[in-house]
Amino acid sequence: MGMGTLPVAHKLSLASPFLPRHRRACRSPVQHCRRRRHGAVVAYMEPDPNSPAAILGRIVGALPVVGLVARILSDDGGVGGDTVDFAEFRRRVSKNCTVMDSQAFYDFNDRRGKVGDPFYVLLCCWLAAIGAGLLKSEEILEGVARLRMSNDIEYEEETFLEMMKLAREKRAKSKAQAPQVPMEVRAEKALEAIYVCCFGQDMVEPEDEELLCAMLNAVFPSVGRPAVKSMVSTLAKQVASGERRGPDAKVVSKEVAARQLKDLEFLKENKLDSI
Numbered sequence: 001m002g003m004g005t006l007p008v009a010h011k012l013s014l015a016s017p018f019l020p021r022h023r024r025a026c027r028s029p030v031q032h033c034r035r036r037r038h039g040a041v042v043a044y045m046e047p048d049p050n051s052p053a054a055i056l057g058r059i060v061g062a063l064p065v066v067g068l069v070a071r072i073l074s075d076d077g078g079v080g081g082d083t084v085d086f087a088e089f090r091r092r093v094s095k096n097c098t099v100m101d102s103q104a105f106y107d108f109n110d111r112r113g114k115v116g117d118p119f120y121v122l123l124c125c126w127l128a129a130i131g132a133g134l135l136k137s138e139e140i141l142e143g144v145a146r147l148r149m150s151n152d153i154e155y156e157e158e159t160f161l162e163m164m165k166l167a168r169e170k171r172a173k174s175k176a177q178a179p180q181v182p183m184e185v186r187a188e189k190a191l192e193a194i195y196v197c198c199f200g201q202d203m204v205e206p207e208d209e210e211l212l213c214a215m216l217n218a219v220f221p222s223v224g225r226p227a228v229k230s231m232v233s234t235l236a237k238q239v240a241s242g243e244r245r246g247p248d249a250k251v252v253s254k255e256v257a258a259r260q261l262k263d264l265e266f267l268k269e270n271k272l273d274s275i
Helices: 008-012 030-039 050-061 064-073 086-094 099-116 118-131 139-151 153-174 183-198 206-219 223-239 254-274
Strands: 003-005 023-025
Touching: 030 050, 064 086, 086 118, 099 118, 099 183, 099 223, 118 139, 118 153, 118 183, 118 206, 139 153, 139 183, 183 223
Parallel strands: none
Antiparallel strands: 003 023
């Protein structure tokens, strides 16, 4: 029987930033197909707040004991309108991650080095999947560009969680409905974030395209392989032609990034002084 790596997101749900490549028995192709066919991740989408399921979820989440039990037992999370944090997002991805998906994350890390860390890739996907409709595209791209230089993923997670919380509160006060952002759009935003974080302005080579497709299909299986392949191919062509260096390329300049890093160090020092 063949052997393969554990799904990367299972290991990424642990505290260590990157763990050794353990081995496990491979599932049969039939088992893989069955899992993928029924594992389309739709839990990233913000539900219609007026739908029966959303109303029931808020009621259940408001009940102290029942809400706690529901949060523990729920596979999809998000009970009572909870924001899906980064660890929970990784857990959801792990349920849809195959052996080949896992290998794609590792191979991408080998090709791109530190900035291709699976944590960074999944953070980009998390921001696009969970933050769509709450965060501006510019905010996401500025954050991942900052991460590329600072390597402080915890700071970025905390920062974006706070930003999403404030956006939700602002929306609640204005009684505005949550925008229904299609999953394909979220996947495109994730791809843009991965490019800014992991490539900077480097070319996207054919090997990179294959790995990007594999990783995005693992995180956004409901989008479909043809659509993912098309968006990755389009990105690679835009980079090769120089289009990504124009106004649409929301890449933070070195001066801005340096200023942001200085602000980050200041915040860290103040945080330590307050402990």
